[in-house]
Amino acid sequence: MNTLQTLLGLWEDTGFYNATWENIIMILVGIILVFLAIRYSYKPLLLIPLGMGVILGNIPFLHGAAYHPGIYQEGSVLNYLFFGVLKGIYPALIFLGLGAMTDLSPLISNPKLMLLGAAAQVGIFVTFLGAMVLGFPMAESAAIAIIGGADGNTAIFLTSQLANGLHATGNGMVIQNLIGPIAIAAYIYMSLVSVIQPPIMKLLTTKKERLIRMKPPRTVSKFEKILFPLLGLLLSAFVAPASLPLLGMFFFGNILKESGLTKQLANTASTILIDIVVILIGLTVGASTQADVFLKWQSILIFVLGAFAFMVATAGGIMFAKVMNLFLKKENRINPLIGASGVAAVPDSARIAHEMGLREDPTNHLIGHAMAPNIAGLIGSAIAAGLLLGFLL
Template sequence: MDGILRFLAHSGFANATPGHLLMILVGLLFIYMAIRYEYEPLLLIPIGFGILIGNTPLIEHAGIALGLHEEGSILHFLYLGLLNGIFPSLVFLGIGAMTDFSTLIANPKLILLGAAAQLGIFMTYIGAITLGFNNLESAAIGIIGAANGPSAIFLASKLAPHLMASIVIAVYFYMALIPVIQPPIMRLLTTKEERMIKMTPPRAVSKYEKVLFPIVALLITGFIAPASLSLLGMLFLGNLLKESMVTKRLADTAKNGLHDIVTILLGVTVGATTQATTFLTAQSLYIFVLGAVAFMLSTAGGILFAKFMNIFLAKENKINPLIGAAGVSAMPESANVVQREGLKADPNNHLIMHAMAPNVSGMIGAAIAAGIIIGFLR
């Protein structure tokens, strides 16, 4: 009889709270968005399913090592991958092996758009201070503006691990909503003529430049922000594996098998961290509001800086300001959004090649920003 009672006490029905049910609905919403609208399905399905796993009601600390925060449980081992920054670094390795920096090398001035689009990070940091978050928490929340999951996990784990779930979920949620968030801002801040600007095609980039880029970029960024080395080191290592053309096997593993494994583990673990007991707080709500503002500000920062650059550029070198929006590093979704908006203004104007430059630069900028913030605050 004791066994039956114990079994019933351990069952989900006995431990369910309205919070658990609400979070299960959130997980189902993520899965629905991924399958129905194909919004970042590679991320939203593992995260959505992780939310279901993390919010299946169970008794924690009953000696059976099940919960995320219980030492010895499988979920806890996976959580350590987040907490110690292992997953973000490995994701960056895969991204590096997938990324072609040619467009950025061909037109280096577009790198600045990636820097400008980090505006949301620092404005949101100030916004979070006004909402009563402390300095470290505010900086961790600000990184949502970078629209870069690995950087957000990395910074949140170092500065505010207790807010990591809300921050990371906000980043991935808004990244999935990029096609909804960005277009109105792009149209608001640009004229039809500006959206129709045709940019000169990028020049061909030699292998010599492609091989040199990850090495030089690592040295420059590493010397300035050594705290971001675990991210940028892996990013540029992955890129060198790809561009050197002599480590094809390693590059293939980094961008296919390894990246897929880490994406699954990262998604499920991030989802599982959103346990109703710790996630459903007023702070999470504020973080979601700040996250939306951060994305908008970063998008605006990139677009406005592109317009500013146009003041100094010759007519034939003008930049289509839409590509500034791709400075938020949601790759490649923001570049796709730029392409779609460009085609709406002029069906013959293909901007995706140009938009990839600020897009990859934004990714580098996000990691540098994370490193610099750690350098300032730790």
């Protein structure tokens, strides 16, 4: 082999030689995400790992080479890290951290608000049918629909099980790998809560309804705080065993917090552990958007369906609150704005309901009430994911 051939081989190994316009587009997308995060402080904890992951996953390389740098190439470092996504390990660990940092008192003090969190899951099931009408196979439809749950981890968990490119339908049709598009759509819509929800909230409520003052929440005893995760765990595990990795970890984390005896474990789960997992999940999900998997017209359809799911979920929560008001005494009425918090984007959607309430009446603080359907939404979307898994696997 002469020098020229060696240099030519080296050139063919470089990213410059192997770059396609799809790679360049995706790298630009990654740079934009990082730019948005750093320049405008827009969800930096999420967008910096995600954006860097998109760049990392789209660096062009020679596919036939002896080394394997790509996320989808068996044995590569990224592929090992991606294992946590494929097997649903990262979402489960994030749920553990969430449980360890969540105070369930708003939910326990006014249990009827749990129904709002359940009602908002209508977005998932309506979108499931919508995706089927548009020609997606059932498993892919379920994975797309879960974007309506407005929780990125639940979306990654369900997609990694149902639409990971490893399964096939009954008629031999291969289920596509949709982890990248679905995760990105879920995270983007979660960060766009403040843009998507307010117009729907305003459209579906009257000024009089937005001014409703709710009774202050009562004090919750320690006994109730410990009983809730135990009962929640048993009920969700019995109803939808497939939701166990998510809700089992969530309630376990909550017990660590509420027992008062395992403070250091709760602290680790809610700080160091969750931070490590956020780094890994953000990076690997970003890297999974390799151009040949991500840049498809279908991805755009997924984004459209995701937005639809999110909007239906918001509307579902608000309308259910209005229906509940028909049956409640005047002093127990619910401000329908908090119905929108039934989508699980914790705590952003609760904050939006609070801000919308303050805009109408600067002394009406809804955050304490809105957290209840918000947490119920998180639990409800995980149960829905477990049910869809149970039905479709």
